[in-house]
Amino acid sequence: xxxxxxxxxxxxxxxxxxTAAVLEALTAARSGLRPCTFEQVSLxxxxxxxxGLDDRNVCERLAEFDCxxxxxxxxxxxxxxxxxxxxxxxxxxxxxxxxVILGTSTSGILETExxxxxxxxxxxxxPASYRxxxxxxxxxxxxxxxxxxxxxxPAAMISTACSSSAKVFASAWRLIExxxxxxxxxxxxxxxxxxxxxxxxxxxxVGREPCRPCDAQRGGISIGEAAGFALLERPEQxxxxxxxxxxxxxxxxxAYHMSTPHPEGVGAALxxxxxxxxxxxxxxxxxxxxxHGTASQVNDSMEDRAITSVFGTHTPCSSTKGWxxxxxxxxxxxxxxxxxxxxxxxxxxxxxxxxxxxxxxxSQVLLTNQSGPVQxxxxxxxxxxxxxxxxxxxxxx
Amino acid sequence: MIELWIEGVGIYAPGLVGWAQAAPVxxxxxxxxxxxxxxxxxALLPADVRRRTTxxxxxxxxxxxxxxxxxxxxxxxLWSVFATSESDGAISHNICEEVAKTAPEVSPTRFHNSVTNxxxxxxxxxxxxxxxxxxxxxxxxxxxxxxxxxxxxxxxEQSSVLLVAHDAPFPEPxxxxxxxxxxxxxxxxxxxxxxxxxxxxLVVSIExxxxxxxxxxxxxxDGLRTGNPAARCxxxxxxxxxxxxxxxxxxxVHSQALRxxxxxx
Numbered sequence: 290x291x292x293x294x295x296x297x298x299x300x301x302x303x304x305x306x307x308t309a310a311v312l313e314a315l316t317a318a319r320s321g322l323r324p325c326t327f328e329q330v331s332l333x334x335x336x337x338x339x340x341g342l343d344d345r346n347v348c349e350r351l352a353e354f355d356c357x358x359x360x361x362x363x364x365x366x367x368x369x370x371x372x373x374x375x376x377x378x379x380x381x382x383x384x385x386x387x388x389v390i391l392g393t394s395t396s397g398i399l400e401t402e403x404x405x406x407x408x409x410x411x412x413x414x415x416p417a418s419y420r421x422x423x424x425x426x427x428x429x430x431x432x433x434x435x436x437x438x439x440x441x442x443p444a445a446m447i448s449t450a451c452s453s454s455a456k457v458f459a460s461a462w463r464l465i466e467x468x469x470x471x472x473x474x475x476x477x478x479x480x481x482x483x484x485x486x487x488x489x490x491x492x493x494x495v496g497r498e499p500c501r502p503c504d505a506q507r508g509g510i511s512i513g514e515a516a517g518f519a520l521l522e523r524p525e526q527x528x529x530x531x532x533x534x535x536x537x538x539x540x541x542x543x544a545y546h547m548s549t550p551h552p553e554g555v556g557a558a559l560x561x562x563x564x565x566x567x568x569x570x571x572x573x574x575x576x577x578x579x580x581h582g583t584a585s586q587v588n589d590s591m592e593d594r595a596i597t598s599v600f601g602t603h604t605p606c607s608s609t610k611g612w613x614x615x616x617x618x619x620x621x622x623x624x625x626x627x628x629x630x631x632x633x634x635x636x637x638x639x640x641x642x643x644x645x646x647x648x649x650x651x652s653q654v655l656l657t658n659q660s661g662p663v664q665x666x667x668x669x670x671x672x673x674x675x676x677x678x679x680x681x682x683x684x685x686x
Numbered sequence: 687m688i689e690l691w692i693e694g695v696g697i698y699a700p701g702l703v704g705w706a707q708a709a710p711v712x713x714x715x716x717x718x719x720x721x722x723x724x725x726x727x728x729a730l731l732p733a734d735v736r737r738r739t740t741x742x743x744x745x746x747x748x749x750x751x752x753x754x755x756x757x758x759x760x761x762x763x764l765w766s767v768f769a770t771s772e773s774d775g776a777i778s779h780n781i782c783e784e785v786a787k788t789a790p791e792v793s794p795t796r797f798h799n800s801v802t803n804x805x806x807x808x809x810x811x812x813x814x815x816x817x818x819x820x821x822x823x824x825x826x827x828x829x830x831x832x833x834x835x836x837x838x839x840x841x842x843e844q845s846s847v848l849l850v851a852h853d854a855p856f857p858e859p860x861x862x863x864x865x866x867x868x869x870x871x872x873x874x875x876x877x878x879x880x881x882x883x884x885x886x887x888l889v890v891s892i893e894x895x896x897x898x899x900x901x902x903x904x905x906x907x908d909g910l911r912t913g914n915p916a917a918r919c920x921x922x923x924x925x926x927x928x929x930x931x932x933x934x935x936x937x938x939v940h941s942q943a944l945r946x947x948x949x950x951x
Contacts, residue, residue, distance in 0.1 A: 331789060385894070394801065401778065401860075405786040414859050421863040427773060427802060427823035435940070443892065444939040445822045445831040448773065448802035456820060463838035467688065469892065483785035488797035540818030542810040548798035559816055673798055674807025676819065 290567050292534040293462060294685055295519045296378070296472075296527045299369035300626040301361065302515035302613045303337030307368035312630050315638050318658060320612050322499040322511050322642075327481050332490050335499045337513025337614025338481060339364070347433070354433040356397035356424040362434055362478040365516035375438050375520055378472050388442040388470040389435040390460045392453025392477035394618030394672075396446070397424035399482040430478050434518075442470045448618065450672030451581070453477055454517070455621025458680055459538040461521050471526065476518035479618040485512055492548055500584035500615070502608035503593070503654045504643040507584045513614025517622035519629075524685060533629040534685035536665065537568025543675025549587055550671060554595025557581075557669065560677035561599045564667060568681045572600045575681070577637045578652075579624045579668040582608020583615050589647065592669065596652040607655040611641030621670040621678065628666040628682045635662050688837035688890040691951075693883045694757025694875035695926060696749035698723060699910060699917065700868045704752060712920070712927035718906045720868070730812040738795050739808060742774040745871040746805035746852045747812060753873035754813075754848060757883060761813035764848040764875065765839050766806060768821040769832025771915035772864060773802040775856030805852070817845075828853070829872075829918045830938040833946075837890050840878045847876045851916040867913025872923070880951065886926055889947040893935060897943045900934040922946060 299307060303321025304314035314321065325336045339361055347355045347363050366372045378387060404419040423429050431446040443464050447453050454477025461473035489495045489512060496509030524534065541563060543556035550557065565572060578600070580592055589608075596606055609627050616623050631637060639657040640646075646654045665683040695705045700720040702708035710716045726744040727736065730751045736744065746768060754761045772778075777800045784790045798804070803821035810819055818839075824831030829851040836849040852871035856864055880887065900921035902908035911920045918937055925932035925948040935943040 385892075398778065398782070401782050402785055405782040408786075408859065415863060419863065421860070422825065425778075426771070426825055426864075428771075428825040428828075432825070441940045441942070443834055445824055445835060447820060447822045449806070449819070449821050450801040450803055459818075460820065460835060460838075463842040464834075466842040467838045469688075469834070469838065483790065484781050484792075484797075484800070487785050487790045487792045488781065488794075488800065491792040491794040491797050540820075542806070542816050542819045544810040544814050544816055546811075547804065547807050548794070556816060672803070673801045674803040675810060676803050676806070676821075 290537060292524060292536050292685060293465065293521045294524045294527045294530040294534045295629055296522050296530045297369065297371060297374045298519035298531060298626050298629055299365055299371040300517035300623055301339060301365040301368060302616060302623055303339060303513055304612055306364060308626065308630060312634060314612060318641055320499060320641055322614055328483065330483060330486050332486055332495060333497050334495045335511045336481060337511060339514050351433060351436055353420060354423045356400045357480040358397040358430050358478055359433045361480050361514060361516045362430050363437060365518055366437055371518055372438060375474060378520060379439065382471040384439055384441040386442055386471040387440045388461060388464050388473040389431055389440050389444045390457045390473055390475050391431045391434060392447045392457050392618050392621060393430055393479050394448060394450050394453060395479060395482055395484055396427050396429055398484050399480060400424040402483050438474060449676040450674055451617050451620050452670040452672040452676045452678040453618040453621060455670035455678035455680055456540060458535055459540055472520060472522045474518055474520055477619040477622045478516035479616055480514045485617060494585050496584060499642045500610055501642045502582035502584040502610055502640045503589050503646050503650060505645050505647045507589060510583045510585055511614040513616040515613060515616035515619040515623045517619060517626045531629060532685060533632050533682055536683045537564045537681040539563025539567060539679045541677045545675055548673050550591045552591055554591035556675055556677045557592055557595035557671055558598045560679040561595065561667060564679040564681050575604055575665050575667050576663045577631060577666045578604055578606035579628050579666060580606050580608040581669040581671045582610055584610060593650040593652045602651050603653055605637050605653050605655050607638055607640045609638050624668045625680060628668045631663050631666055632682060632684050636660050637663060688841050690837060690840045690888050691877045691880050691884040692874055692886045692888060693877050694753040694759060696752030696873035698745060698749050699870040705756060709927040712924045718904050720906055740774055740776055740799060742854045743805045743808050745854055745869060746850050747809055749871040749873035750809050750848055750850050753875050757875035759875050762815040763817060763846065765817045765845045766809060766819040766848040767832050767836040768806045769828040769851040770802065770823055771825055771828045771853045774800060775854065775860055779857045779860055824939055826915050827937045827939055828915045830936050830944050833890060833944065836876055840876050844878045849874045849876055851919060853914050853916045868910060870914040870917040872916055872919050884951045886951060887949040891945050892938060893943040893945045897935045899937055899943060
């Protein structure tokens with residue numbers, strides 16, 4: 290397929306604000322996970338919380354959108370000169386020619402959780418100050434971001450659980466390919482809430498210690514929160530750009546179970562193979578695989594099998610969730626940004642926190658960071674409902 | 687610009703239960719009577735699976751199944767786009783009520799059903815489809831957002847796509863902050879080329895200037911159109927039911943409109 294370059298990109302997550310903070314933590318092997326103290330949640334677990342969200346509001350002109358999810362989105366838009374670079378693109382193409390396609394799983398549902406804690410004892414009504422459309426509604430953060438950036442192109446919020454903000458790259462590519470826009474802001478945002486913390490706990494998927502992807506003793510996921518964005522343009526129209534391009538994507542469905550991936554990773558392998566096919570690349574041309582690697586028993590096992598079935602046993606792979614936690618609907622963009630940083634800086638992260646690799650695994654799981662040229666990275670994102678998406682990013686001078 | 691061919695329709699709403707019953711009503715040959723539809727029990731979901739699902743999920747699977755049968759399409763081969771304004775209001779209510787407690791006990795089934803793509807997950811399992819599937823929202827204009835996503839999948843990927851748009855009213859107290867007048871589900875099977883089964887050709891573009899939206903001639907049906915985000919498609923279904931050439935304007939993001947040219951075959 291025709292590559293699209295990432296003109297610029299940014300991220301905010303438990304590692305810090307902006308790509309320099311993320312890169313520094315990756316290089317220093319410093320995790321962003323901390324014991325969970327979020328909102329008096331009674332679970333013994335670790336989370337990747339973004340500091341400072343309680344101490345800010347969104348900008349005055351968009352005050353009605355104020356909520357944790359949109360604060361996190363705004364914080365990311367302010368990093369790495371992202372909003373300014375989008376403003377330049379807006380000047381070039383016009384606001385109607387830039388799409389905004391984002392991903393989330395729970396949007397601003399935390400606002401509704403708060404409102405339910407304050408229901409009228411007599412009538413059950415929610416407090417008068419509660420706003421639904423600009424917070425809890427799935428589309429709210431796309432609407433917030435497109436207003437913040439003053440864009441009027443095609444827009445949507447993709448919500449396919451933990452593959453949401455990976456699939457945005459596929460949707461944006463199609464929109465540009467079909468001529469409905471010239472550029473696209475893609476990304477995603479998901480913030481901590483009681484729904485996901487207690488929900489994943491109900492499925493026995495939440496770990497009691499910092500997550501250890503691919504470890505023989507892995508004990509479950511560490512939930513995180515994150516936002517990230519990228520501006521996608523045709524290479525000939527984007528100058529200067531990040532030197533990284535989207536080369537391929539592959540989407541598939543498991544058709545197996547709502548909350549358990551296919552044990553052999555059939556759907557995951559299909560997504561990876563479709564991404565390779567679309568990019569017209571052989572498996573051996575991929576230098577590093579950023580795994581979905583949640584540190585749940587079933588995910589990591591099936592992903593190992595899927596990687597081995599497509600790539601054999603020599604392609605270096607790891608999960609970076611030991612750094613950021615699992616940012617759910619924002620995991621795709623978080624790891625897309627990490628993939629781009631790996632290409633720009635010639636690093637292959639190991640699995641942070643992981644002590645010994647599951648002896649049943651056959652793929653080439655990295656325990657420690659490696660340095661050296663990285664030309665192409667495949668990034669996996671798999672979600673509940675059997676929604677799979679693999680992305681391939683590559684150096685694009 | 688997007689060009690595609692419709693081969694199948696599914697619909698489920700008060701007074702519009704299945705395309706065979708709904709088409710003469712939408713064509714104006716029979717009066718619209720918004721009677722409560724029967725309890726949803728999509729044949730594609732086995733009884734034990736059906737028990738674990740919600741109305742929101744069953745609504746999507748019901749209309750998807752009807753459209754695919756209408757088109758005589760290979761369900762497993764179709765890509766799919768599920769458009770919803772809000773995801774599952776009944777589940778949001780239940781879980782928010784539970785997690786407001788000091789020691790919440792969330793139902794695991796309810797939690798995995800809470801993901802926006804739960805209807806897509808049940809659909810893919812029911813028809814054993816490993817094809818790409820996307821679930822998305824555009825708030826009040828979710829149908830338009832879904833039509834654009836499905837449309838670019840048809841054109842840019844040359845794939846055959848099942849588009850489903852569905853929303854069901856919230857329980858209180860959420861109903862008061864996000865009212866919907868009735869449940870509404872619609873599904874369309876969209877193809878990249880004309881075939882013997884084509885019902886109509888659609889050409890969709892984003893209208894560059896402000897344009898008045900198409901409305902329903904019948905007041906009851908127009909109330910349904912504005913009362914549920916998925917029902918914003920109704921003017922398109924009228925054109926299909928009447929088998930008439932039509933130029934429609936359906937709501938899209940940022941108060942824009944989609945210009946939809948319908949040409950029956």
